[in-house]
Amino acid sequence: MYKIATLNKISSKGLERFSDKYTIVEDSAAADGILLRSQDMHNMELPENLLAIARAGAGVNNIPIEKCSEKGIVVFNTPGANANAVKELVLTSILMSARNLNSAIAWTKTLTENVPKTVEKNKSQFAGHEIKGKTLGVIGLGAIGVMVANAAKDLGMDVIGFDPYMSVQSAHELSSSVDLYEALDLILPKCDYITIHVPFMENTKELINEKRLNMMKEGVCLLNFSRDQIVNEEDVLKALDSGKLRKYVTDFPTDKIVCVEDAICIPHLGASTEESEENCARMAVDQIMDYLENGNITNSVNFPTCNLGVCTSMGRIAVLNQNIPSMLGKITGILAERNINISDLLNRSKGDLAYTLIDIDSEVDEEELKKALNVKGIIAVRVIQ
Numbered sequence: 033m034y035k036i037a038t039l040n041k042i043s044s045k046g047l048e049r050f051s052d053k054y055t056i057v058e059d060s061a062a063a064d065g066i067l068l069r070s071q072d073m074h075n076m077e078l079p080e081n082l083l084a085i086a087r088a089g090a091g092v093n094n095i096p097i098e099k100c101s102e103k104g105i106v107v108f109n110t111p112g113a114n115a116n117a118v119k120e121l122v123l124t125s126i127l128m129s130a131r132n133l134n135s136a137i138a139w140t141k142t143l144t145e146n147v148p149k150t151v152e153k154n155k156s157q158f159a160g161h162e163i164k165g166k167t168l169g170v171i172g173l174g175a176i177g178v179m180v181a182n183a184a185k186d187l188g189m190d191v192i193g194f195d196p197y198m199s200v201q202s203a204h205e206l207s208s209s210v211d212l213y214e215a216l217d218l219i220l221p222k223c224d225y226i227t228i229h230v231p232f233m234e235n236t237k238e239l240i241n242e243k244r245l246n247m248m249k250e251g252v253c254l255l256n257f258s259r260d261q262i263v264n265e266e267d268v269l270k271a272l273d274s275g276k277l278r279k280y281v282t283d284f285p286t287d288k289i290v291c292v293e294d295a296i297c298i299p300h301l302g303a304s305t306e307e308s309e310e311n312c313a314r315m316a317v318d319q320i321m322d323y324l325e326n327g328n329i330t331n332s333v334n335f336p337t338c339n340l341g342v343c344t345s346m347g348r349i350a351v352l353n354q355n356i357p358s359m360l361g362k363i364t365g366i367l368a369e370r371n372i373n374i375s376d377l378l379n380r381s382k383g384d385l386a387y388t389l390i391d392i393d394s395e396v397d398e399e400e401l402k403k404a405l406n407v408k409g410i411i412a413v414r415v416i417q
């Protein structure tokens with residue numbers, strides 16, 4: 033029986049996919065697998081027997097990836113599963129900001145009498161502009177960025193974008209009328225709206241700072257549906273104060289920004305739709321089950337994709353190892369010494385890490401094999417039979 037711990041509320045549409053080989057446990061210390069959304073795992077002790085973590089969502093900055101890799105814990109996410117939900121909220125926010133809707137609605141709610149007359153007399157203070165013909169800059173053209181760019185084009189905006197690492201899939205899906213730039217700094221002065229869709233990593237920390245804010249047009253609207261630390265908040269506050277930034281829309285409000293009038297603060301709702309929560313949960317559950325039962329890896333952020341389907345041999349050996357020379361020779365040599373015949377083998381690498389799945393024609397003593405494979409470069413071994 034595999035034990036699964038959930039650290040956040042995971043859609044029942046996902047959880048109900050677990051077969052009777054699984055039980056949901058309260059105590060994560062006993063878990064073989066962890067399912068989570070945004071809970072911060074950085075200060076959590078990783079359970080002794082933990083094999084996999086599945087993030088029902090895109091961002092994995094709440095998970096200590098390097099520590100997981102060292103311990104042979106495979107970390108999954110669910111690319112694209114919540115992209116449409118975020119796209120819809122980004123478009124809503126662009127429109128809300130263009131028409132000053134948050135201030136206008138808040139003001140209207142303060143009225144107690146003579147409402148129709150007061151409305152007509154004062155409405156001009158909230159007059160906005162149309163987004164048709166305005167320029168939107170999209171920073172990061174992955175699952176969300178591409179959808180936002182294409183939808184903004186459909187609404188009549190001019191869209192320009194920047195992503196130095198764009199995938200072939202994104203390039204294929206992006207509308208050909210979106211202009212791509214080779215440097216972030218080149219798009220900043222051209223935009224009326226700028227939306228950020230990059231992961232939070234060391235090199236995206238404070239990607240938007242005073243220097244870059246100064247390059248932007250006067251009265252630009254900045255949208256951050258990625259992570260708070262991608263912008264330098266002090267610099268954003270100054271830019272709001274000076275009017276350089278007309279609005280700052282953030283899905284990651286902090287103590288400081290929440291009370292600023294021109295900051296539109298949303299309580300991290302980008303992915304919070306029924307559809308998106310179900311998509312993410314289904315994908316996360318399917319991926320973790322396929323890994324625990326078959327050793328297959330799909331959409332891992334630390335280990336390579338590797339899929340040998342369902343094992344039809346006597347057993348399957350799964351080896352997580354460092355991507356260094358002669359690993360495969362060592363592993364197969366140790367199996368040959370035990371007279372174990374290999375019926376199928378797949379070896380894949382990703383950066384410094386590699387993964388090997390080996391289907392074998394005889395049963396094997398897991399503990400004895402693990403001891404034999406306890407050599408430099410091998411991180412973890414599992415026998416599925």
Ligand SMILES: NC(=O)c1ccc[n+]([C@@H]2O[C@H](COP(=O)([O-])OP(=O)(O)OC[C@H]3O[C@@H](n4cnc5c(N)ncnc54)[C@H](O)[C@@H]3O)[C@@H](O)[C@H]2O)c1
Pocket residue numbers: 089090091092111112114115118171172173174175176177194195196197198199202229230231232235236257258259283300301302303304
């Ligand atoms: N608000 C929410 O609820 C919510 C929901 C989903 C995702 N997110 C955040 O949005 C981020 C993006 O999500 P996604 O699904 O589009 O991910 P994705 O991986 O599909 O796309 C990210 C894109 O950013 C690009 N990129 C990386 N570094 C860059 C840089 N320095 N400059 C420009 N582009 C860069 C990558 O090449 C990739 O194309 C997530 O990492 C997460 O932090 C937030």
Ligand SMILES: O=C(O)CC[C@@H](O)C(=O)O
Pocket residue numbers: 069070088089090091092114300302303304
């Ligand atoms: O789980 C959520 O609600 C948010 C997820 C989002 O931030 C993500 O990175 O996918």
